[in-house]
Amino acid sequence: MTVTVSDRKDFTLSALQRVALHAEGFEFSRRALRQIDAWHREFSRYVAENSQRFIYGVTSGYGPKASTRIAPEKNLHHEMPFIGFSFSDEHFPDSHVRAMFFSMAAMVINGAPALSSRQASAITRALKGPMPSIPSSGITSPGEMMVLFYLLRVLPELTSELACSHCNGAVGSVAIAGLRALAARRRIQLAEQIFALSADAIQCPMEHFHPGLKPLWGDRYEGESLDSLGYWLRGAKRTGRRSYQAPVSYRILPRVLGQARRAVHALERAAEQSLQGLTTNPTYVASSHGVGQKTLSNAGFHETLSPQALDNVMATWTDLASIAHRHANKLHRGAVSNLPDRLRRDEGPSTTYIEYVAGDIEDEMRRLAQPSLLSPADPGASDQDDVNSPGLIACRMEARVAHLFDRVLTLTAVTASQALFVTDRRPPKNLARLVSTIRRHFPVVESVRDLGVDAQALSSVFTQHCETGEVLK
Amino acid sequence: MKVTLNTRRDFSLENLRKVALQDGRPVIGRNALRAMKQARTSFMQMLDSDRSQFIYGTTSGPGQRASEPIPAKAQKQQAQEMRRVPAGGGFSTSFVPERVVRMILFARLANYIEGNAKTRPIEAQRITQLFDDPMPKLPLSGQVGAGEILPLFHVLHGIRDADVEEAEPMARINGSPVSAGMLADAALTSAARLSIAEKVFALSAHSYGAPLEYVDKALLEYWQARGEHRSITNLNRWLYRASKPLTEHQPPCSFRIMPRVLGAAHEAVLSAQECAEISLSSVTDNPVYLLPGPDNPQGLAISTGGYHNAQATPAIDTINARFADLCTLADRQTMRLHSDAHLPTNLAPPGAKHWGTALLSFVQVGYGEEARHAAQRTFLPPSEGGGIAGQNDVASATTLSYQKHSKSGICLDSALALLAASASQAYYATQRRAPPKLRAFLDEVRCYVKPVRSRSGRNLGRELGRLRAHFEHLVVETM
Numbered sequence A: 001m002t003v004t005v006s007d008r009k010d011f012t013l014s015a016l017q018r019v020a021l022h023a024e025g026f027e028f029s030r031r032a033l034r035q036i037d038a039w040h041r042e043f044s045r046y047v048a049e050n051s052q053r054f055i056y057g058v059t060s061g062y063g064p065k066a067s068t069r070i071a072p073e074k075n076l077h078h079e080m081p082f083i084g085f086s087f088s089d090e091h092f093p094d095s096h097v098r099a100m101f102f103s104m105a106a107m108v109i110n111g112a113p114a115l116s117s118r119q120a121s122a123i124t125r126a127l128k129g130p131m132p133s134i135p136s137s138g139i140t141s142p143g144e145m146m147v148l149f150y151l152l153r154v155l156p157e158l159t160s161e162l163a164c165s166h167c168n169g170a171v172g173s174v175a176i177a178g179l180r181a182l183a184a185r186r187r188i189q190l191a192e193q194i195f196a197l198s199a200d201a202i203q204c205p206m207e208h209f210h211p212g213l214k215p216l217w218g219d220r221y222e223g224e225s226l227d228s229l230g231y232w233l234r235g236a237k238r239t240g241r242r243s244y245q246a247p248v249s250y251r252i253l254p255r256v257l258g259q260a261r262r263a264v265h266a267l268e269r270a271a272e273q274s275l276q277g278l279t280t281n282p283t284y285v286a287s288s289h290g291v292g293q294k295t296l297s298n299a300g301f302h303e304t305l306s307p308q309a310l311d312n313v314m315a316t317w318t319d320l321a322s323i324a325h326r327h328a329n330k331l332h333r334g335a336v337s338n339l340p341d342r343l344r345r346d347e348g349p350s351t352t353y354i355e356y357v358a359g360d361i362e363d364e365m366r367r368l369a370q371p372s373l374l375s376p377a378d379p380g381a382s383d384q385d386d387v388n389s390p391g392l393i394a395c396r397m398e399a400r401v402a403h404l405f406d407r408v409l410t411l412t413a414v415t416a417s418q419a420l421f422v423t424d425r426r427p428p429k430n431l432a433r434l435v436s437t438i439r440r441h442f443p444v445v446e447s448v449r450d451l452g453v454d455a456q457a458l459s460s461v462f463t464q465h466c467e468t469g470e471v472l473k
Numbered sequence B: 001m002k003v004t005l006n007t008r009r010d011f012s013l014e015n016l017r018k019v020a021l022q023d024g025r026p027v028i029g030r031n032a033l034r035a036m037k038q039a040r041t042s043f044m045q046m047l048d049s050d051r052s053q054f055i056y057g058t059t060s061g062p063g064q065r066a067s068e069p070i071p072a073k074a075q076k077q078q079a080q081e082m083r084r085v086p087a088g089g090g091f092s093t094s095f096v097p098e099r100v101v102r103m104i105l106f107a108r109l110a111n112y113i114e115g116n117a118k119t120r121p122i123e124a125q126r127i128t129q130l131f132d133d134p135m136p137k138l139p140l141s142g143q144v145g146a147g148e149i150l151p152l153f154h155v156l157h158g159i160r161d162a163d164v165e166e167a168e169p170m171a172r173i174n175g176s177p178v179s180a181g182m183l184a185d186a187a188l189t190s191a192a193r194l195s196i197a198e199k200v201f202a203l204s205a206h207s208y209g210a211p212l213e214y215v216d217k218a219l220l221e222y223w224q225a226r227g228e229h230r231s232i233t234n235l236n237r238w239l240y241r242a243s244k245p246l247t248e249h250q251p252p253c254s255f256r257i258m259p260r261v262l263g264a265a266h267e268a269v270l271s272a273q274e275c276a277e278i279s280l281s282s283v284t285d286n287p288v289y290l291l292p293g294p295d296n297p298q299g300l301a302i303s304t305g306g307y308h309n310a311q312a313t314p315a316i317d318t319i320n321a322r323f324a325d326l327c328t329l330a331d332r333q334t335m336r337l338h339s340d341a342h343l344p345t346n347l348a349p350p351g352a353k354h355w356g357t358a359l360l361s362f363v364q365v366g367y368g369e370e371a372r373h374a375a376q377r378t379f380l381p382p383s384e385g386g387g388i389a390g391q392n393d394v395a396s397a398t399t400l401s402y403q404k405h406s407k408s409g410i411c412l413d414s415a416l417a418l419l420a421a422s423a424s425q426a427y428y429a430t431q432r433r434a435p436p437k438l439r440a441f442l443d444e445v446r447c448y449v450k451p452v453r454s455r456s457g458r459n460l461g462r463e464l465g466r467l468r469a470h471f472e473h474l475v476v477e478t479m
Helices: A011-019 A031-047 A095-110 A118-127 A145-154 A156-160 A172-199 A213-217 A220-234 A253-278 A305-332 A353-369 A391-422 A429-441 A451-468 B013-021 B030-049 B072-081 B096-110 B121-132 B148-156 B168-173 B179-210 B215-219 B228-237 B258-280 B312-339 B358-374 B396-428 B436-448 B462-478
Strands: A004-007 A024-027 A283-285 A294-296 B002-005 B024-026 B287-289 B298-301
Touching: A004 A011, A011 A095, A011 A172, A011 A253, A024 A031, A024 A095, A024 A118, A031 A095, A031 A283, A095 A118, A095 A145, A095 A172, A095 A253, A118 A156, A145 A172, A145 A283, A156 A220, A172 A220, A172 A253, A172 A305, A172 A391, A172 A429, A172 A451, A213 A220, A213 A253, A213 B287, A220 A253, A220 A429, A220 B179, A253 A305, A253 A353, A283 B215, A294 B215, A305 A353, A305 A391, A305 B258, A305 B312, A353 A391, A353 A451, A391 A429, A391 A451, A391 B358, A429 A451, B013 B096, B013 B179, B013 B258, B024 B030, B024 B121, B030 B121, B030 B298, B096 B121, B096 B148, B096 B179, B121 B168, B148 B168, B148 B179, B179 B228, B179 B258, B179 B312, B179 B396, B179 B436, B179 B462, B215 B228, B228 B258, B258 B312, B298 B312, B312 B396, B358 B396, B358 B462, B396 B436, B396 B462, B436 B462
Parallel strands: A004 A024, B002 B024
Antiparallel strands: A283 A294, B287 B298
16 A cells, blocks of 8 residues: 655654555655645745845855855755764664655655655655665754764755755654654553553452542543553452452552553654654745745754653653562562462462562663753754754653563563462453463463573563554464 | 632632632532532441441551451541541651642642542531641651652641541541642743743843744744744744844754744643643542442442552653753853854953853853753652552652752753843843843843943842842742
8 A cells, every 4th residue: 555645634643654664655646746846946936036045055054154155056066964974783673764754755745845846756766765774873963964864865856956955854753753652552552451460460459440430530541541451351350359459559550551641642642743743944934824935944853842752651661660560579479469479389480580670670761761851062063053952862762661661561461470370360351362472472380491581582572562563472 | 818619620720829829718618518418428328338348447457457457346446546647757958838738738628529538528627727727847858658648647737636537537648639739839830930931032032133033933834732832922922023133144053942942841831730730620539439329329439549640740850851951941042142253252242351241151051950950750769668568569759759840940040040141141242122022021130130341349149049039939929
C-alpha cells in the first residue's frame, strides 16, 4: 500500500507507522504537488522583488555569517558542510531515517520551505531507499543541522535549487518522537497486562480496582487504567483471595498507570501536532494565508513539546519499574504475599534471586531519566547558534529507559508466572496469552538453569513487540 | 467571606483562591450536611450488618496491622484511641507557606462533602473550625511517606479533642489533599510567574534590537499547540507598536526560540492546572465509601490507593524543568545583550565606565545552575521506610517536588530580575524607548534598579535582590 498525502492533516501517527515502520510507499497527491509548485513560484517572484531584504540563507550567509549579504543566485552553490561530522557506536535504524524523510515531507506540504515539486519529489525518491547511515549520537546542536547534513546528502536538489529553506527544521526529533509515541502506547498496554498478572498472582482483593472509583477520582486516564485492569482481570477467581488489603504498591496501580496513560497521551498529541506544524528557518508565509507574503526567521528547528512529553514518559517508566521491582520482591516474600516463601515448591529451585537483578536496572533508569533541560553551554563557534535543541537527546534517553523498563517488566512477569505455577493456578482468561508467551521464552522453574538467558530472550520479545508492533508469540 | 460547600463541584480553583488568598472561610452547606448524614447512616447499617467484613482501620488494625481483625466490641474503642491526630514528626528550617496550608485544609473537605468519608457531618465541621485558628506550621522537609499521613499529622493535629466514632479517625488522615493543595499552588503561582517572564523576555527581545519575526502571529498558522498560541499572543501584546530594530538580520537562537520555550512552559502550567482541578475535587479516602446504589443497597467500603496522587509530582517537576530552561534563556540573552557588536560593549553608555553592567551576566550563571539542580526529576522514592510488614511500601513524593519548586521559583525570579535590569540598561545605553505597553513595567524595574553609569554609591546586589522580591510579591498578588 502507498500512503498518499494531500495536506498536513494526513501526517498522522498512523501514517508515520505505515511509512516508517512498515516501509509502505509514500507519495504526494497531484493536488498537493500543484499547490507546492504554486507556493514555490510565488516565493521565487517574492525573492526577485525583494532581493535586498534579509532572508536567512537566501539573501544572507548561514550560521555565523547570518549578517553577511549574499545574492540569492550565489547562495545556491556556496559552501555548506553537508558531509556529516558525527560519530557513534550505533546508527539510526532505517525506520528512523524513513521517519525523518516523512517529517520533511510534512514540512513541505505546509509550504514553509517553499520547495518546488521537483524538490519535493526528491524526498519521495529518498523514501524508496537506501537510507543514509546516520550516527545516533553526537547529533545535538542548535536546530537539527547535524542530522540534516546526512539527510541532505541524498537530496542534492534541495540545496542546488532556490527554496526558502532546505527543510531547516526539527525533522529528526519530531520524526523519532512520533515513533516513540507509537512504541509508548504499546508499552503501556503491555505493562498493564503484566501488572494485572502480578495483582492476580498475589491475589489482590479486586476492590482495589473497583470501577466505582472512576467517578470519585474524576480523571479520564485513571478511569482508563481501571477499565484496562478490569479487562485483564476479568474472570479471575474471586474466592480465596487475600482477606485484607494488598501492599501500597498494588493498591496505587490504577493511579500510577493512569499517570502513565496521561504521559503517553500527551506524547502522542505533542508528536502529531509537531509533525503537522513543522516549520523551517526561514519559513515562507504564502499569500494564501491572508496575512501578506513574508519570510520569517523563527525557531521551527527548536522542538520543545515532544521533549517535554518524552521526559514525562520516561519518568513514568522509571516509576513503574520501581513498582514492578517491589512486586517481584513481594511475590517472593511469603510473609507478605501469603504464597510459598520465595516461590519454592517442596524446597526446590525457583525464580528467587532474579528479583535482585532489577535494582541495577532501576538505578540506571533513574540516572538516565533526567529531564532534557536546555544546556547553557555554547554549542559551537558561532554567536548565532547559542542554544542546543533538546529533541534528539530526549528521544534517545526515552528509548534507552524504555528498553530498561522492558527488562524490569520481564522480571515481574516471570515471577508472577512462577507464582501461579507454584500455587497450581491458572491466569484469568484474558491473560492466558501473555502467560503463554512468558512461558514459551521463560518456562516455569522446576530445575536449576541459567535464568538470565531466558529472561534476556523474553525481554527482547517484549521490546520487539513494543518497538515494532510485532505480535507477542 | 464565606465559601459554601455543597458538592464536589464547589472544589474549584476559584473557590480555592478565595479560601487561600482572600481569607475565605469554608462553610458546609445544607445539602452537604444532609448527604453526610445519610451516608453515615447507611455506612453504619452496612458495618453493623457484618462487623467481621474487612474495612481497613475500622474492622482491622491500621497501617502494618492491616491483616489484624479487630473484634466487633473493640472497634469503637479503637476509634476512641485514635481520637487525637498525633503531632507531626517532620522538622525543617523552612515551612510550607500559610496559603498552601489553607489550600490543603480546603482540599481535605472534598472526601467529606458528599458522604464518601463515611463520617458524621460534625467531623467536616471540625475541620472547617481550623480556619478560625492560626494556621498550623507545616515543615517543608520530612514529609515523604506512603499516602499523606506525615504532613496531615501537622495540619490536622489542631482538631479539637472530642468524641469520635468508627471510621472517623482514619478519614481525617487518609487521602491526598496535600498533593492537591501543593499542585494547585504550583499551578497558580507558575501562571503568575509566566506573566512576569513574558514581560521581561519581551523587554529583552526588543531592547536587543533585532527583527521580531520569530514572534510573528503568522506562525500560529503552523504551530498548533495551545502553549505556543499563548506565548505568541502574549508576546505580541507586549510588543505592540514596538519601534524599529537596530539590525536587519536574525538574532541568535536564544531569542528566536523564546516563544517555543515559553510555549512549553505554558503547556506545563496548563497541564498542572487541569490536574489541580481534578485533584481538588477527587475523593481519595482509604477505605472509601461508595454510596448506596442498585448493586450495593448499603453502599460499599473499599480499600484503594486513592491516597497516592500520581499526577502532582510529574506536573510540578515539568514546571520546574521549564523554569530551569527559562533561566538558561535569561542567561544567554543577558550575555548577548552585553556582548553583541551592535550594542555598546558591556552596555556601557557613552562616557561611562567601560565595564557597564557586565556583572549581571556573571551573576546569572549561579541561578541557572541552582535551577537546573532543582529541576532534577522526582521519582518514587526507592526506600520502603515505614513499609513494615510489607504494607506501606511506596511513598508519595509530592512534597519533595514542591520543595524543589520553591527553589525553582526563586531562581527564575532572580534570573528575570537580572535580565530585566540588563534590558533596562540596553535601552538606556542606546537611548531607545520600550514599546508603549511595556513602559510602565520598565519604570517599575527602574524603581528598584536604576540604569547604571557608575557603580560607585551603588549596591547592585541589594537592588537586584529587591527587584526579585518585588517579582515574588507580584506572583502572590496576581496568582
